[in-house]
Amino acid sequence: MKRFKLLSVLLVVVLASFLFAAKAWAFCGFYVAKADAKLFNRASQVAIARSGDKTVLTMANDYKGDAKDFAIVVPVPVVVEQEQVTVSNASILERLDAFSAPRLVEYFDSNPCEPVAYEAMPVPAAAPARLRGGAARNTDSSLGVTIERKFTVGEYDILVLSAKESGGLETWLLQNGYKIPRGANALLKPYIRQKMKFFVAKVNLEKFEQSGFQNLRPLQMTYNSPRFMLPIRLGMINADQAQDLLVYVLTPKGQTEVTNYRTVKVPSDNEIPPFVKNEFADFYTAMFQTAYTREGRNVAFLEYAWDMGNCDPCSAEPLSRQELQAAGVFWLDQPQDEIPNPSGRRMMPRPWPQSGVFITRLHMRYTRDKFPEDLMFQETQNRDQFQGRYVLRHAFQGEMKCAAGQAYRRSLPKRFEQEAQNLARLTGWNIQDIRNKLPKLEAQALPWWDRLWEAFHG
Amino acid sequence: MPMDARYYQIAFLALFLLLGVATRDWTLHPETIGIAIATCLLTQALAVTLRDRLVPLPETAPPSVLQSLPSALITALGLSLLLRTDQPLTMVLAAIAAILSKFLVQWQGKHIFNPANVGIIAAISLMPHAWISPGQWGEESWYALLFLGAGGIVLRRVGRWDTTIAFLASYAGLEAMRNVWLGWTWDVWLHRLTSGSLLLFALFMVTDPRTIPNARSARILWAIAIAVLTFVLRNVFFLPTAVFWALFCLSPLTLLFDALWAAPRFVWRSPQPAPPVPQALP
Numbered sequence: 001m002k003r004f005k006l007l008s009v010l011l012v013v014v015l016a017s018f019l020f021a022a023k024a025w026a027f028c029g030f031y032v033a034k035a036d037a038k039l040f041n042r043a044s045q046v047a048i049a050r051s052g053d054k055t056v057l058t059m060a061n062d063y064k065g066d067a068k069d070f071a072i073v074v075p076v077p078v079v080v081e082q083e084q085v086t087v088s089n090a091s092i093l094e095r096l097d098a099f100s101a102p103r104l105v106e107y108f109d110s111n112p113c114e115p116v117a118y119e120a121m122p123v124p125a126a127a128p129a130r131l132r133g134g135a136a137r138n139t140d141s142s143l144g145v146t147i148e149r150k151f152t153v154g155e156y157d158i159l160v161l162s163a164k165e166s167g168g169l170e171t172w173l174l175q176n177g178y179k180i181p182r183g184a185n186a187l188l189k190p191y192i193r194q195k196m197k198f199f200v201a202k203v204n205l206e207k208f209e210q211s212g213f214q215n216l217r218p219l220q221m222t223y224n225s226p227r228f229m230l231p232i233r234l235g236m237i238n239a240d241q242a243q244d245l246l247v248y249v250l251t252p253k254g255q256t257e258v259t260n261y262r263t264v265k266v267p268s269d270n271e272i273p274p275f276v277k278n279e280f281a282d283f284y285t286a287m288f289q290t291a292y293t294r295e296g297r298n299v300a301f302l303e304y305a306w307d308m309g310n311c312d313p314c315s316a317e318p319l320s321r322q323e324l325q326a327a328g329v330f331w332l333d334q335p336q337d338e339i340p341n342p343s344g345r346r347m348m349p350r351p352w353p354q355s356g357v358f359i360t361r362l363h364m365r366y367t368r369d370k371f372p373e374d375l376m377f378q379e380t381q382n383r384d385q386f387q388g389r390y391v392l393r394h395a396f397q398g399e400m401k402c403a404a405g406q407a408y409r410r411s412l413p414k415r416f417e418q419e420a421q422n423l424a425r426l427t428g429w430n431i432q433d434i435r436n437k438l439p440k441l442e443a444q445a446l447p448w449w450d451r452l453w454e455a456f457h458g
Numbered sequence: 459m460p461m462d463a464r465y466y467q468i469a470f471l472a473l474f475l476l477l478g479v480a481t482r483d484w485t486l487h488p489e490t491i492g493i494a495i496a497t498c499l500l501t502q503a504l505a506v507t508l509r510d511r512l513v514p515l516p517e518t519a520p521p522s523v524l525q526s527l528p529s530a531l532i533t534a535l536g537l538s539l540l541l542r543t544d545q546p547l548t549m550v551l552a553a554i555a556a557i558l559s560k561f562l563v564q565w566q567g568k569h570i571f572n573p574a575n576v577g578i579i580a581a582i583s584l585m586p587h588a589w590i591s592p593g594q595w596g597e598e599s600w601y602a603l604l605f606l607g608a609g610g611i612v613l614r615r616v617g618r619w620d621t622t623i624a625f626l627a628s629y630a631g632l633e634a635m636r637n638v639w640l641g642w643t644w645d646v647w648l649h650r651l652t653s654g655s656l657l658l659f660a661l662f663m664v665t666d667p668r669t670i671p672n673a674r675s676a677r678i679l680w681a682i683a684i685a686v687l688t689f690v691l692r693n694v695f696f697l698p699t700a701v702f703w704a705l706f707c708l709s710p711l712t713l714l715f716d717a718l719w720a721a722p723r724f725v726w727r728s729p730q731p732a733p734p735v736p737q738a739l740p
Contacts, residue, residue: 189641227696254589259698260649262482262596299596372645378698380589382485384544 043244044235045093049328050228050379051252056328058220060093067155067203070216071178074199075191077225079148079160087154088220092326096248098316100304100361102266102388104280105313109396112408143168148197154217155208161198165189169198187234220328231374232366242297242367249360250308250329255382256360258300260373263362265302266388267291267426273419274392275437283390286427288363298370301363305386309355313389318355329357358383393419395439412441464528471535471662478539482594485542493546495534497553502530505561529668530557536574536662540655540702545587552581552588568716571709572669579706582699590699595654618665620674624681625664629656632689659701671712673719680715684708 045060059074144164151158163169166188173180178200191198201219208216235243249256257263267287276283291301308318321332364375395412416438424431479486506523533556543549556577560569563576581588630651637647664670664681671677684704691700 186641193640257591257593259592260653262593263591296596372643372649376698378589378592380542380591381587382542382544382589384485 043246045097045246045248046230047093047096047248047250047327048230048377049250049330051331053224053226054222054330055225055228056220056222056330058088058093058218058328060090060218067208067216068205071200071202072219073173073178074201074221075196075231076160076199076221076223077196077227078223079162079197080199080221080223081149082151082153082158084222085151085153085158086220087156087217089326090215090217092323093218093248095316095319095323096327096359096361097246099308099311099314099319100248100306100359101315102268102284102303102390103313103315104277104390104392106274106277106392106394108394109408111396111398111400112404113400113402143172145169145172152204152207153219155203155211155213156201156219157204159200161200162195163188163192163198166192173200184234191231191234222328222330228377228379229374230377232364232371233374236366236368236371242365245364245366247360247362247364248327249362249377249379250324250327250357251360251379252331252356252358253383254358254380255302255305255384255386256362256377256379257302257382258362258364258375259378260376261371262295262299263302264291264295264299265386266363268386268388269391270422270426271391271393271419272423272426273416273434273438274394276390276423277392280390283423283427286429288365290426290428292365296370297365297367300375301365302360302386303363303388304359304361305382305384306359307355307383307385308357308359311387324357332356409441416441462528464532467532467662468528468535471532471539474658475535475539478594482596485544485591486538490543490546490549491534491538493549494538494553495531497550498530498534498537498557499527501554501557502526505557509561533557533573533577537577539658540574540590541578541581541588542591543581543585543588548581548585548587551585552577555580565713568712569669570712572663572666572705575663575702575705575709578699578702582702590702592653592655592698595658597649597652597654618667618670618677621665621670621677621681622660624678625685626657626660628682629685629688632685636689636693656701659705664705669709669712671715671719673715676715676719680708680711683711 047058047060049056049058059072145168146162147159148162149158149160161169161172163172166185169188169192170180170185199221203216230245230247232243232245272283288301292299308324311318319327324332364371393415395415396408400406400408417435420431420434420438423429423434475491479488503523506526510522534553537549537552537556541549541552543552556573559571559576560573563570578590582590630647633647633650637644664684671680684701687704687708688700691697691703697703
């Protein structure tokens with residue numbers, strides 16, 4: 001029964017930055033110093049690979065400030081040992097993002113006067129990357145804070161703390177140079193009461209310089225816990241605006257959903273005017289905001305759910321086995337007498353379509369008033385595949401002299417209008433502005449019977 | 459045929475299902491609902507016919523197959539509302555398990571388990587393509603009110619509102635104690651309680667008059683026991699399906715409670731002689 005009592009994974013990341021202390025508590029607080037080029041401000045990215053009770057959690061680090069000012073605090077259910085923590089490659093989260101990003105699909109109409117058996121093949125246009133994304137035991141008895149573990153991994157110096165009460169922990173953090181915001185005390189208490197440990201990481205400047213990396217790499221930790229959740233409460237402590245969180249969940253069976261908030265699919269498969277190709281980022285941002293408002297601002301959006309073995313259309317190549325393993329997937333080729341492959345040679349992929357890894361991309365935009373509780377997840381058996389996909393259909397531009405060509409031309413204004421209305425509905429943009437951007441159809445003098453036909457049939 | 463509360467239940471469950479399909483983004487396929495209904499009705503009809511062959515009824519008895527079908531329909535609607543699957547066969551097996559449990563697992567003519575609950579537990583524990591989506595209803599107060607209002611009407615008719623109150627009150631109390639101990643703000647507590655799925659369970663499953671204890675004090679104690687187990691399963695074992703497991707595990711207690719607190723057994727149509735067919739809510 002002991003393992004059920006081990007209070008489980010609660011993950012909170014706190015950036016205790018000397019310079020940006022007031023912003024330090026954004027969840028996965030690395031994200032306070034976002035570059036302007038990013039699509040969503042204050043967005044965090046987390047990858048979770050989970051099978052059974054075992055979880056591998058990777059937290060993206062796009063902290064842009066001075067490395068010496070960087071620090072995080074992560075409550076964990078158990079004392080995390082040195083071998084359970086690694087630094088991962090930042091490109092893994094970028095690959096997960098690119099593979100699962102909402103995408104545009106382009107179709108080119110064929111000449112209606114030369115009918116062919118197939119419509120033009122879809123040409124996937126990759127969506128722009130939306131987001132880049134030894135056991136010393138030392139007790140400070142007066143504060144009730146114990147240093148359970150102390151070690152260095154990659155460029156990070158790591159402490160694992162346990163605390164008896166939140167005031168003591170707050171004081172300890174302040175005394176040791178972590179500037180935490182007011183109100184932290186009250187929010188630390190629930191985690192301490194659940195006997196969580198606190199994983200504290202700072203940058204070891206010497207190691208960082210030796211490593212030669214320009215940016216801090218993601219921290220990855222492995223733990224066993226029946227609890228499948230992410231804490232967001234601490235991250236909202238001083239937040240004055242909504243924060244975005246992208247979670248890539250990798251599981252063996254099927255879709256992952258949030259159990260204590262609704263999980264809603266983002267609008268998808270809509271036909272929209274082709275000019276959106278040049279402003280896809282604006283389109284997606286506006287569409288997401290519209291859907292978020294419409295759903296009451298308290299849901300988790302499903303942006304992608306797919307087997308990792310394939311994609312249709314692909315916005316990026318599926319991840320290789322090595323990349324999946326780097327993302328934390330630990331169950332592939334796990335069974336029986338698997339011998340590690342020292343050559344590192346890539347093994348044959350499993351037959352299509354089941355790769356044994358299912359990805360769910362969840363996008364949460366949360367505020368304190370609408371998300372009072374930490375996020376709880378569950379893996380389901382649901383293997384329905386879903387993607388955020390938006391269709392551009394380019395009209396045939398060439399000369400059309402046959403009757404079918406006339407009919408096709410007559411059908412275009414209605415189609416363009418429908419696409420414009422779809423776009424206006426999805427994004428809340430002004431319909432007139434959209435219409436002004438639509439391609440101009442050649443104004444041809446139609447015979448009176450054609451005009452009559454058009455009047456009746458549109 | 460006089461109106462019994464089952465028809466109200468059918469109407470309300472069907473309304474919820476329609477609302478869910480229309481306003482909520484569910485993995486809910488109309489054909490799966492159809493399959494659940496067809497399988498439940500067919501299994502019920504076959505099982506009753508078979509049982510009547512084996513145990514001949516007195517000639518004055520009402521046509522038991524027809525009379526028992528509304529209960530099977532309620533079970534089917536309950537399964538459709540709560541159980542999710544992407545394979546029709548899973549729903550077929552869950553529905554068969556649900557209905558057959560009424561005939562196969564009974565004690566002195568009273569079936570022990572709530573049929574829809576049996577179907578759900580059988581599906582999620584034994585079949586590879588079934589799951590429960592506890593978050594699917596969201597926590598909009600509109601839904602909460604609708605559930606409460608509709609449930610209230612049904613409960614007043616059935617006369618088992620006490621289990622709902624006992625279950626919800628004790629569960630809310632336990633969650634409140636946890637909230638105070640942990641030091642969370644009260645909106646966390648409210649968020650944990652205003653779940654449509656929890657209310658649906660409290661109003662339509664834990665109240666099933668055919669499978670819960672007959673005496674009121676026994677019922678209240680029983681409902682509190684389910685609330686305690688739900689609380690433990692949710693907060694210590696982190697089971698998203700805690701309520702269904704709690705009901706399933708504690709259903710056999712009904713036998714013990716009925717032995718300790720004697721009271722007349724519930725029948726759907728009290729003026730008539732007790733129907734020979736055990737019927738059940740989901």
